[in-house]
Amino acid sequence: MIIVLLGPPGAGKGTQADRLSGRLGIPKIATGDVLRAAVRDGTKRGLEAKSYMDRGDLVPDSVILGILQDVMTSPATKKGAILDGAVRTVPQAEGLEATLGEIGEKVDRVLLFDVDDDELVKRLSTRTVCEGCQTPYMGREPGTRCEKCGGRLVRRKDDEPEAVRNRLEVYRRQTEPVIDWYRGHNQKVLKIDADAPVDEVTSRALEALGKTGKREAGSGKRGGGK
Ligand code: AP5
Numbered sequence: 001m002i003i004v005l006l007g008p009p010g011a012g013k014g015t016q017a018d019r020l021s022g023r024l025g026i027p028k029i030a031t032g033d034v035l036r037a038a039v040r041d042g043t044k045r046g047l048e049a050k051s052y053m054d055r056g057d058l059v060p061d062s063v064i065l066g067i068l069q070d071v072m073t074s075p076a077t078k079k080g081a082i083l084d085g086a087v088r089t090v091p092q093a094e095g096l097e098a099t100l101g102e103i104g105e106k107v108d109r110v111l112l113f114d115v116d117d118d119e120l121v122k123r124l125s126t127r128t129v130c131e132g133c134q135t136p137y138m139g140r141e142p143g144t145r146c147e148k149c150g151g152r153l154v155r156r157k158d159d160e161p162e163a164v165r166n167r168l169e170v171y172r173r174q175t176e177p178v179i180d181w182y183r184g185h186n187q188k189v190l191k192i193d194a195d196a197p198v199d200e201v202t203s204r205a206l207e208a209l210g211k212t213g214k215r216e217a218g219s220g221k222r223g224g225g226k
Helices: 013-024 031-041 044-055 061-072 090-102 117-125 161-184 198-209
Strands: 002-006 028-030 081-084 109-114 127-132 137-138 188-191
Touching: 002 013, 002 161, 013 028, 013 081, 013 137, 028 031, 031 044, 031 061, 031 081, 044 061, 044 161, 061 090, 090 161, 109 198, 117 127, 117 161, 161 188, 188 198
Parallel strands: 002 081, 002 109, 028 081, 109 188
Antiparallel strands: 127 137
8 A cells, every 4th residue: 555645844744654654564655764864874865955955945856756766666665655755746746656657556545634833833843853763752852862762862953943934835835736636636635633642643544544453564566465
């Protein structure tokens, strides 16, 4: 199953992608995490992306389409994927559709996490993330340690107020049109009220996906579960 997660910065896409990945047994692919790893490793892709990310702008479509091509044709995603923030422009939605078409796949579900701006700003201004595994935390000080992997918690540069304002504007201008693009391509967009406790949002997402039962693996056409 291939699930696209949409929603503004701070809506909880990363938090819910981890939980859905555990429940559904399919990997989370977060382009933000892939790009931050590339920046840390000093790769060509990372060097190209860094200044866009620090300002809160989107990195060029060509970079994202390269990542999507790599991950979606890799054995790691043969059972499907939860795509966290991986589709933020109409050309990216078109490019993903083309890549998936080449391997006989398609997007199965689109989830839209909805949270109002005041709550988003509050979440991002108090967030720290693990330098190692990228797990986000609320109300934990930079320099303390991650519960999952022991990595150091840091503030993200793009969680500074000016970058957050820009990210919200960029979301309205460049990413919201993706919602209508999916609707126009016969894809129901499942809107989740994500201004609720984390467990409740997970339940709502699973319910919207029709997956309220036990953990289950996806069943992609490339061999998963068949
Ligand atoms: P990315 O890392 O994906 O950032 P984002 O989309 O702005 O999303 P965030 O990670 O800020 O928020 P989230 O929705 O994942 O929320 P989270 O779970 O962390 O991308 C970074 C940058 O990379 C982009 O700006 C761009 O430059 C580039 N990029 C990435 N993909 C791209 C693409 N496809 N095209 C072009 N450029 C791209 O939660 C936020 C906080 O709230 C956390 O502290 C969390 O603990 C807390 N929280 C979560 N859920 C709840 C809840 N229900 N109640 C209370 N608190 C909650």
